[in-house]
Amino acid sequence: MARQIVFRLLAAAVLFSAGDSFLLGQDDLPEACCDAPLCDGVGCDGLDECCDAMLESTPRRCLSLQDRLPSMIGDFFAGPQTRAVGDYRLDRVFVFADDLDAPGTLPPGGSTLTISESGPVGIYASSLASVQQAQAIFRASGTLPAASLAGTIAGNATLTTADTISQIQAQLASTAQAYDIVLLQPPPGTYDTGVHAAFQSRNALTGTTVFDASASGAMLQGGTDSMNGGEDLDAYYFYDYLIRFDTALPSAANGGVGSMKIAEGGSVLPQDRVFFNYSFFDDVVASNASSGLNRFTPGFEKTFLGGQASVELRIPFATDAVSDLTATSTAVSNGSSAELGNIMLYVKGLLYGTDTYALTGGVGFGFSTADDIAVDLADGTPLLRVENDAVQIQPFLGWLYMPSQKWFAQGFTQFSFATDENDVWTNSGQGLQAAGSFDDPDYFFFDVALGCWAYRNDDAACLSGIIPTVEVHHTNSLGDDASIVTAGNIQVGNWGGTTSLTSAVVGTTFEFKQQGQLTAGYAVPLTSSDRQYDGAFRMQYTRLLR
DSSP states (O other), X not given: OHHHHHHHHHHHHHHHXXXXXXXXXXXXXXXXXXXXXXXXXXXXXXXXXXXXXXXXXXXXXXXXXXXXXXXXXXXXXXXXXXXEEEEEEEEEEEEEEEEEEOOSSXXXXXXXXXXXXXXXXXXXXXXXXXXXXXXHHHHTTOOOOOEEEEEEEOSOEXXXXXXXXXXHHHHHHHOSSXXXXXOBOOOOHHHHHHHHHHHHHHOSSOOEEEEEEEEEEEEEGGGOOOOSSSOEEEEEEEEEEEEEXXXXXXXXXXXXXXXXXXXXXXXXXXXXXXXXXXXXXXXXXXXXXEEEEEEEEEEEEEEETTTTEEEEXXXXXXXXXXXXXXXXXXXXXXXXXXXXXXXXXXXXEEEEEOSSEEEEEEEXXXXXXXXXXXXXXXXXXXXXXXXXXXXXXXEEEEEEEOSSSSEEEEEEEEEEEEXXXXXXXXXXXXXXXXXXXXXXXXXXXXXXXXXXXXXXXXXXXXXXXXEEEEEEEEEEESSOOOEEEEETTEEEEEOOSOOEEEEEEEEEEEEETTTEEEEEEEEEEOOSTTOOOSEEEEEEEEXXXX
């Protein structure tokens, strides 16, 4: 009986002090009391039992206003910006213009030499890769490898030397061996057209025809080592059929799902909760095109050590992430699919706490569960792979400032460090081969939010609070991002410079029965450089477990 009298007196004192304040309930309740409806007239043996009886929830622990503050909303960070530049050879042929007769009387020594004879001219496929290889075979008294006719050019057989006649004569006289290579100017455009038609007839994929000047040239027939007029020359023009690309790649650090940080749906204080986050990111940069990204993140947080610490697990996945790309002769196209991101694990503890201030610290781990980045040709031939190998270590500090029962500010300071490099595999015509690895940059994140209880009614049967917030988020790389792998004609990696992103977020949280929280917000980037998205709609439902 005495205990019930004490509770009634306490309830009456609180009601008297609350008056007709808009913030209904317990604006001036002592810290020991709960933020639940008052216990007047309820027969129970303790504050927790009182809360359970009044809120008809069993069991349900009373929480302070600090514990009821909403999680931060967060912006979007796509991760390190990776590029791939290079080409892949689909086919190689050469045009063989043979038996081109130099005139009996050569032009003046300061002139180049042009020879043109009636065609057609043959296009050949062979293992012969260059005029330099042909020179080595002839000097060793060998025989050129077999060649098959791949097509013909209806125009004349022709050559025009790059050097003057005097320069060619000096070159021939300066070497003891025969079969010196005479440099040539590019052949006429009709050669390009004819070779391109031959490539198209030989290949299912469409590529780009490119003349290889460094592998082309002419030699005097029969080992002749001087040019005075009347000599025969054989001209070799080599062509490649290439898939060329210069494209941004989705970040290998997260498989195109996006990197996560503690401020995306994270709470400063340790909590017992389950949550589900949905985000739509507009115009996310992936490859040379941008597209929308729908990401879903279920998770939970569980306290231990008497509520002084917690462990949190997040499992992000996207229904339209870009991790597989297709390279064609004109572009690299995105192929979106459902993808699992990097599973995140956070451990945090309360370092200091009062009615007004709170400081927490912890560390996050981003496990490399997201898919590797793959670029293939249209026929499925693998072109390159960038593996997601690095576990991310993310130490952080969280802080909370609540000067009154209405206003609050909270935020995080966080770093992200990669523990390993991402392996790169490239295909130069012999299948995927290990090409090296490159580092993910390290990052610094600063996130701050300001909010208030615009409405609070602890006696409400449904909606017990409305909490608008505004947030600012900043991401900056630590040092230069440059880290590039070069393998043959392909380069993959981070092309350098620093990353600096700033975003703003506005949102509102609706609290239901002091236990459920529905948060909706929208994020926009404030910087034009390093921009990774145009806007982000974010929604999260959190169920506090009492």
